[in-house]
Amino acid sequence: MANKVKLVPGKSPNLFTERDAGKMPVLECIHLGIDFGGLHAVQDFDVAIGPTEITGLIGPNGAGKTTIFNLLTKVYEATSGTVLLNGIDLKGMTTPQVCKMGIGRTFQNIRLFNNMSVLDNVKAAMNHTIDYGFATGILRLPKYAREEKLGTEKAMELLSIFDMQDEAGDRAGSLPYGEQRRLEIVRALATEPKLLLLDEPAAGMNPAETTELMENIRKIRDRFEIAIFLIEHDMNLVMNVCEGICVLNFGQIIAKGTPEQIQNNPEVIEAYLGKKKEN
Amino acid sequence: MKKKNYGNLFILFALTVFFAILGGMLYTGNIGRQFTNMLIPIFMYIVLAVSLNLVVGLLGELSLGHAGFMSAGLFTGCLVSIRLYGLVSDPLRFVISMLVGGLVAAVFGLIVGLPTLRLRGDYLAITTLACGEIIKTIITNLKITGGARGLDTGHVYSGAKTLFPYAVVLVYLTVIVMMHIKNSAQGRAIMAIRDNRIAAESIGINVTHYKLAVFVIAAFFAGAAGVLYGHCFANVKAASFDYNVSIEILVIVVLGGMGNIFGSIAAAVILRALPEMLRGFENYRMLIYAIVLIMVMVLSNNKKVQSFRYMVTGKLKKKLRERKAAKQAKKGGEMNG
Ligand SMILES: Nc1ncnc2c1ncn2[C@@H]1O[C@H](COP(=O)(O)OP(=O)(O)OP(=O)(O)O)[C@@H](O)[C@H]1O
Ligand SMILES: [Mg+2]
Numbered sequence: 001m002a003n004k005v006k007l008v009p010g011k012s013p014n015l016f017t018e019r020d021a022g023k024m025p026v027l028e029c030i031h032l033g034i035d036f037g038g039l040h041a042v043q044d045f046d047v048a049i050g051p052t053e054i055t056g057l058i059g060p061n062g063a064g065k066t067t068i069f070n071l072l073t074k075v076y077e078a079t080s081g082t083v084l085l086n087g088i089d090l091k092g093m094t095t096p097q098v099c100k101m102g103i104g105r106t107f108q109n110i111r112l113f114n115n116m117s118v119l120d121n122v123k124a125a126m127n128h129t130i131d132y133g134f135a136t137g138i139l140r141l142p143k144y145a146r147e148e149k150l151g152t153e154k155a156m157e158l159l160s161i162f163d164m165q166d167e168a169g170d171r172a173g174s175l176p177y178g179e180q181r182r183l184e185i186v187r188a189l190a191t192e193p194k195l196l197l198l199d200e201p202a203a204g205m206n207p208a209e210t211t212e213l214m215e216n217i218r219k220i221r222d223r224f225e226i227a228i229f230l231i232e233h234d235m236n237l238v239m240n241v242c243e244g245i246c247v248l249n250f251g252q253i254i255a256k257g258t259p260e261q262i263q264n265n266p267e268v269i270e271a272y273l274g275k276k277k278e279n
Numbered sequence: 280m281k282k283k284n285y286g287n288l289f290i291l292f293a294l295t296v297f298f299a300i301l302g303g304m305l306y307t308g309n310i311g312r313q314f315t316n317m318l319i320p321i322f323m324y325i326v327l328a329v330s331l332n333l334v335v336g337l338l339g340e341l342s343l344g345h346a347g348f349m350s351a352g353l354f355t356g357c358l359v360s361i362r363l364y365g366l367v368s369d370p371l372r373f374v375i376s377m378l379v380g381g382l383v384a385a386v387f388g389l390i391v392g393l394p395t396l397r398l399r400g401d402y403l404a405i406t407t408l409a410c411g412e413i414i415k416t417i418i419t420n421l422k423i424t425g426g427a428r429g430l431d432t433g434h435v436y437s438g439a440k441t442l443f444p445y446a447v448v449l450v451y452l453t454v455i456v457m458m459h460i461k462n463s464a465q466g467r468a469i470m471a472i473r474d475n476r477i478a479a480e481s482i483g484i485n486v487t488h489y490k491l492a493v494f495v496i497a498a499f500f501a502g503a504a505g506v507l508y509g510h511c512f513a514n515v516k517a518a519s520f521d522y523n524v525s526i527e528i529l530v531i532v533v534l535g536g537m538g539n540i541f542g543s544i545a546a547a548v549i550l551r552a553l554p555e556m557l558r559g560f561e562n563y564r565m566l567i568y569a570i571v572l573i574m575v576m577v578l579s580n581n582k583k584v585q586s587f588r589y590m591v592t593g594k595l596k597k598k599l600r601e602r603k604a605a606k607q608a609k610k611g612g613e614m615n616g
Contacts, residue, residue, distance in 0.1 A: 073481060075477065094480075094485075095480035095481060096480050096483045096484060096485045096486075099480075099481060099482055099483035100483050104481075104482075105481050107477075107478065107481075111475045111477060111478035111481075112474070112475065112478070113470065113471045113474035113475055113478065113479075114474055114475075115470070115473075115474055116467070116470055116471070116474060120467050120470075121471075123464070123467055124464075124467040124468060124470075124471045124479070124482060124484070125482035125483070127464075127482075127483045127484075130464045131464075132463075132464060133465075134460070134463075134465050134492060134496075137459055137460065137463030137464060137465050137466070138456050138459045138460060138463070139459075140459060144463065147464070148463075148464075151464075166604075169596060174593075187478075187482060188481075188482070190482070191482050191483055
């Protein structure tokens with residue numbers, strides 16, 4: 001099922017920027033929903049994201065943000081609705097298949113391969129580049145050396161973009177917190193995604209690290225020309241890097257728009273920003 | 280960036296020295312009868328432990344059915360060997376029977392692996408244990424394998440001197456295959472599943488595929504080792520390969536260290552030889568054996584000991600890196616100058 005919908009700025013369910021006008025959305029969710037028992041964790045989630053857009057997903061704790069990422073990456077199967085990635089319906093696909101289709105992600109609670117080296121964490125995600133079978137690896141055929149060399153070079157290049165080349169040999173689990181978060185992003189990028197999902201990338205970071213992260217997010221979009229969809233509680237980050245924002249409350253979208261629109265939306269202020277100030 | 284794997288070279292070197300010494304002692308007759316009898320079983324346990332390490336250490340799943348796979352390979356391999364006896368040359372007979380034994384065990388690995396794939400942790404351990412017991416019971420009740428009286432392998436029986444070269448080759452093969460898997464894209468995928476299954480799936484790793492492959496490969500080597508083992512007895516009973524053997528293999532793997540190939544080899548040798556070496560202590564020997572086991576487990580699980588180890592290896596690695604960086608900086612300086 002290919003959709004021919006083109007993006008029109010400012011028109012529902014779309015968010016974005018002029019830059020992606022007229023292009024096909026990289027991601028389109030139509031009435032996406034999931035129930036856990038009686039709980040409607042996500043309901044009627046409609047969103048379209050442009051191919052080079054940075055979109056934010058915000059909302060109070062338990063609003064269903066992570067659940068949406070889990071729906072997109074097939075950790076959960078949706079109870080209703082459709083997800084289209086570049087116009088292709090993801091129905092019935094598994095998590096690894098969705099990754100191959102072009103969705104990369106990070107996790108709210110860091111999930112690295114702690115006992116593997118930083119380099120191996122990245123290489124493990126390079127199924128596009130390092131492509132040989134069990135037999136080639138066991139018999140050490142010439143292809144093995146070729147692919148491994150290429151893989152290592154590419155992984156090192158990726159790591160050096162984020163200034164992590166010196167940590168390549170370290171155990172991932174021994175990295176400081178901020179670098180673990182960064183490695184998770186590098187690993188997701190190694191899968192060559194068209195859409196990168198970041199679940200609270202700034203959580204637990206100090207202001208300096210957050211500033212660096214903001215630069216990195218823009219750098220990723222400019223350099224890899226991909227779309228980024230991010231969940232974040234840090235409003236400074238969201239308002240600064242996101243071009244479109246989607247606000248979720250109790251599993252439902254309560255507002256969509258540019259950062260200025262969201263900041264001035266009374267419903268959002270009440271449900272989210274206002275409540276935040278009281279704390 | 281080129282990286283030589285000195286760890287693997289060291290293991291192969293140590294193995295070669297070990298084989299040379301044992302081979303020298305065996306063929307010059309400088310070795311007691313008791314020790315000669317222990318030789319092939321030790322080699323078998325090395326193969327069993329190293330192959331089980333692929334499941335437990337690399338994939339991170341507890342399997343307690345390894346003795347079952349070994350048993351399946353042992354009996355089919357020995358049956359093939361008995362049929363082929365006199366028809367083909369001895370080396371060819373050994374190779375064919377080990378291959379057939381390994382392949383049959385691999386099929387069993389697949390059969391056990393398929394339905395149990397969704398299980399993890401304790402559930403997988405208990406299910407594989409049950410599968411091992413089922414294999415044992417089936418073999419005990421089959422006519423062709425001699426039923427409860429066991430399979431008469433009398434006329435394919437071979438001494439340690441005959442079996443030694445095959446055992447050496449099998450150990451080398453197992454170790455090299457495991458090393459190569461560990462340092463390949465597949466090994467990374469398997470370890471990624473071990474470290475974080477959800478993250479592994481999110482980067483495109485098909486967990487089912489790798490789990491099955493690991494089960495099949497590990498079972499293959501267990502089966503081949505079983506065939507070798509069968510040939511050093513005049514009679515083999517499936518009942519002697521029950522879950523106790525599986526647990527013994529697991530103990531070796533845990534003792535040697537998860538994912539540590541050299542550890543598995545060393546632990547197999549020590550744990551198989553230790554009870555024999557302690558024969559002088561008669562009544563106390565199992566007690567000493569148990570105490571040694573507990574001490575090693577406690578020590579290797581101790582946070583302080585672990586952090587000490589990390590500290591030492593970490594410092595070493597850092598020094599190496601610094602030296603390399605200094606070299607490179609010098610090179611860069613020369614180029615600029
Ligand atoms: N597997 C599950 N089974 C049952 N309920 C679930 C499951 N996963 C999430 N939920 C529920 O769905 C709701 C949304 O959870 P979710 O993790 O998506 O929130 P969130 O917006 O990411 O919150 P936070 O900002 O705290 O990360 C919560 O009420 C949660 O308890
Ligand atoms: Mg969340």
